[in-house]
Amino acid sequence: MRKEIRRRRLEVGEAGWGIPQPQPARLRGISATKHYRVAVIGAGSQGMSQCQGLLAVKGIQVVGLSDINVERLNQVGDSMNLASNTRFSDANEMLRKAAPLDMVSIATTAPHHVALGRLALTSGVKRILLEKPIDVSLREARAFREECIRANTLLAVNYSRRWTLDYRAINRCISRGFIGEPRSIFVTVGKGELGMHASHYFDLCHYLFNSNPAWVVSNLEPVRERNPRGATFEDPSGFCLFTFENGARAYIDFSSDLGPKDPFVAIKGTHGRITVDEQRMFWTLQSRSQRLWSIPFAEPLKSSTLFSRVAADLLSRPPVTATEESGLVALEMVIGSHLAQRRSGHQVTFPITNEDSEIGVTFP
Amino acid sequence: MRDLQSIRSQAQLWKVPPETGELRVAVVGAGKMARFHLQTLNAMLGLRLVGICSPTSEKRNDLRDEFGIENAFGNAAEMFQETNPDAVFIAVSHAVTFQVSSLVLELGLPCLIEKPAAYSSGQIAELVKLANKSGCLNMVGLNRRFYSTVNQALLAVMQQGPIRGILVEAHEAILEYRSRRQFDESLYGNWMIANSVHAIDLLRMIGGEVVNIQTSKREINESRGDHFTGAIEFADGALGTFVAHWNAGSGHGMKIYGEGIVAELYPLEEGFLRYASGRVIKLHPDWTDRKFKAGLYAQDTAFLQSVCDGTRSPFPASDLKDNFKTMCLIEQIQGRN
Numbered sequence: 001m002r003k004e005i006r007r008r009r010l011e012v013g014e015a016g017w018g019i020p021q022p023q024p025a026r027l028r029g030i031s032a033t034k035h036y037r038v039a040v041i042g043a044g045s046q047g048m049s050q051c052q053g054l055l056a057v058k059g060i061q062v063v064g065l066s067d068i069n070v071e072r073l074n075q076v077g078d079s080m081n082l083a084s085n086t087r088f089s090d091a092n093e094m095l096r097k098a099a100p101l102d103m104v105s106i107a108t109t110a111p112h113h114v115a116l117g118r119l120a121l122t123s124g125v126k127r128i129l130l131e132k133p134i135d136v137s138l139r140e141a142r143a144f145r146e147e148c149i150r151a152n153t154l155l156a157v158n159y160s161r162r163w164t165l166d167y168r169a170i171n172r173c174i175s176r177g178f179i180g181e182p183r184s185i186f187v188t189v190g191k192g193e194l195g196m197h198a199s200h201y202f203d204l205c206h207y208l209f210n211s212n213p214a215w216v217v218s219n220l221e222p223v224r225e226r227n228p229r230g231a232t233f234e235d236p237s238g239f240c241l242f243t244f245e246n247g248a249r250a251y252i253d254f255s256s257d258l259g260p261k262d263p264f265v266a267i268k269g270t271h272g273r274i275t276v277d278e279q280r281m282f283w284t285l286q287s288r289s290q291r292l293w294s295i296p297f298a299e300p301l302k303s304s305t306l307f308s309r310v311a312a313d314l315l316s317r318p319p320v321t322a323t324e325e326s327g328l329v330a331l332e333m334v335i336g337s338h339l340a341q342r343r344s345g346h347q348v349t350f351p352i353t354n355e356d357s358e359i360g361v362t363f364p
Numbered sequence: 365m366r367d368l369q370s371i372r373s374q375a376q377l378w379k380v381p382p383e384t385g386e387l388r389v390a391v392v393g394a395g396k397m398a399r400f401h402l403q404t405l406n407a408m409l410g411l412r413l414v415g416i417c418s419p420t421s422e423k424r425n426d427l428r429d430e431f432g433i434e435n436a437f438g439n440a441a442e443m444f445q446e447t448n449p450d451a452v453f454i455a456v457s458h459a460v461t462f463q464v465s466s467l468v469l470e471l472g473l474p475c476l477i478e479k480p481a482a483y484s485s486g487q488i489a490e491l492v493k494l495a496n497k498s499g500c501l502n503m504v505g506l507n508r509r510f511y512s513t514v515n516q517a518l519l520a521v522m523q524q525g526p527i528r529g530i531l532v533e534a535h536e537a538i539l540e541y542r543s544r545r546q547f548d549e550s551l552y553g554n555w556m557i558a559n560s561v562h563a564i565d566l567l568r569m570i571g572g573e574v575v576n577i578q579t580s581k582r583e584i585n586e587s588r589g590d591h592f593t594g595a596i597e598f599a600d601g602a603l604g605t606f607v608a609h610w611n612a613g614s615g616h617g618m619k620i621y622g623e624g625i626v627a628e629l630y631p632l633e634e635g636f637l638r639y640a641s642g643r644v645i646k647l648h649p650d651w652t653d654r655k656f657k658a659g660l661y662a663q664d665t666a667f668l669q670s671v672c673d674g675t676r677s678p679f680p681a682s683d684l685k686d687n688f689k690t691m692c693l694i695e696q697i698q699g700r701n
Binding site: 020021022023165166168169172173176177178179180270271272285287288289290291293295298 | 378510512515516519520522523524525526623624625637639640641643645650652662663665666669670675677678679681
């Protein structure tokens with residue numbers, strides 16, 4: 001019976017037999033011999049995943065965790081076994097007392113990203129990682145990027161799919177020409193929110209097409225429910241259609257009638273296609289030879305696991321994936337989608353000026 | 365009558381797209397490779413095998429009858445005129461491949477040329493010129509590129525990170541081959557081009573563009589060398605190693621080195637993935653590689669699909685322009701330039 005199942009599986013094609021076994025995230029090169037002091041601002045669920053991810057990398061020490069909510073801070077601190085002198089209710093105080101810091105990660109909601117990033121920058125930190133989206137203000141985000149460049153500080157935005165082994169492998173397959181020129185990406189996310197979920201796929205399309213967005217049309221739903229991250233936030237469901245400067249298209253659907261999240265990505269090239277089933281953790285590749293490869297994920301898309309790779313990457317020399325620029329593009333795509341909705345479905349052309357980007361919407 | 369009984373499912377067979385209509389295919393050559401191609405073509409749907417050509421009437425008639433080919437010819441030019449094919453498979457003896465390919469390219473017929481397309485990079489360059497002039501779609505038959513094991517190994521290594529290194533071994537028992545006296549001297553004298561081309565081509569397929577190469581060779585029994593080593597740098601940063609010790613045995617094999625993974629294919633038809641954690645995964649060829657000559661079904665499908673949509677076949681296929689680079693690499697390894 002086992003032999004029969006094995007035979008059948010092999011006939012549809014698969015990369016080897018069994019689940020791949022990747023190496024855990026680790027510091028590389030000269031960085032592998034060093035110890036790095038890292039602090040996290042924000043002890044929400046993302047902050048907790050980040051701490052887990054950081055602690056899983058040999059050579060990285062979490063020397064500070066801050067949150068204005070002391071109860072939540074202590075809960076996370078206790079679950080991570082962080083010493084009491086590494087817990088701070090004030091980010092400024094943490095940056096002062098935990099110094100010197102090799103990296104600061106900001107895992108709060110979007111409106112505070114740049115403001116807290118500036119605190120880290122002025123305290124002399126040379127690597128700053130912002131949770132996505134980079135901020136709610138394109139003007140502020142652009143200005144902060146310039147400040148980081150002037151201070152020779154590495155700024156990255158945690159669009160974690162860029163760091164996953166499988167999406168990176170997919171990108172390599174595309175670069176090698178397995179499916180020809182990628183022309184279209186179709187994503188069904190499930191019920192999701194524009195800034196919170198869809199922006200991951202905006203960035204993914206930008207990454208896989210290796211081209212900047214040209215224009216967007218969108219259809220966003222009226223927000224009826226209170227956002228779980230706070231009443232001030234407005235982050236609608238809906239769908240967006242982007243074209244890119246190389247002529248490629250991306251359709252991302254995160255409408256509320258799609259039901260629970262079950263992200264599925266289909267990338268169609270001139271000579272083949274790639275599909276990714278994130279929930280069932282496998283991707284397929286069909287090229288011109290008509291062979292269909294079915295490839296199990298090397299590792300799950302788990303926040304903490306991915307963050308280990310993000311942190312190890314940023315702390316190693318030279319960093320291979322720094323995404324402050326792509327973080328700005330993804331924010332433009334979010335703001336462009338809001339603008340397109342306001343213009344009754346008319347297309348919005350990129351780049352968006354600072355003036356046009358002031359839409360007065362706060363998303364988490 | 366096509367014998368499809370032994371094929372598992374017709375759904376797995378390649379079909380000519382309905383918008384193409386019928387696809388008229390002609391084969392030049394009636395030897396072993398021509399038979400292998402006919403076996404794969406016979407297991408595709410929507411093709412018309414309109415002609416086969418060989419100077420040996422017995423061979424061509426045998427294949428005509430066996431595969432239900434419409435006509436058999438003794439002359440290639442006559443066959444093309446009579447049958448007006450949409451695609452041509454050139455599987456003739458190495459000595460005349462260049463001559464036949466030139467004719468087909470001049471006529472502008474889309475063609476798959478069995479390797480080696482010629483015996484020198486200069487001749488390949490001439491074929492490239494002809495193809496450019498007629499705008500003719502072409503592919504060089506390097507079926508190792510389409511081995512399911514090779515592609516599985518490549519995908520598995522790429523999944524873990526960038527490719528860091530490739531080791532290719534191409535040992536040839538040339539003295540034994542010579543003693544069989546099957547072929548003429550020109551073939552034995554060009555053995556690296558005639559046979560090792562498969563292995564050397566894999567270096568480029570996996571590693572990409574060559575930016576630097578250092579080679580050493582010894583001539584113990586062969587005037588053009590029979591012991592070779594090469595250290596290659598690729599544009600993407602991977603390092604390649606080529607090793608060939610003829611008469612030490614025979615066989616081609618390969619290792620692909622990645623991040624925490626090595627894929628080992630000895631021989632190329634089978635292999636293992638070895639993860640740094642100690643896990644070992646055995647690679648198995650897919651059904652097309654078990655049913656037909658390995659790599660051929662996927663390769664011929666890729667070629668014919670390209671003919672149907674009139675576009676150049678993408679990776680891992682190699683056309684004459686790409687094959688020119690492989691030929692240059694062989695000449696560098698052999699010190700012929």
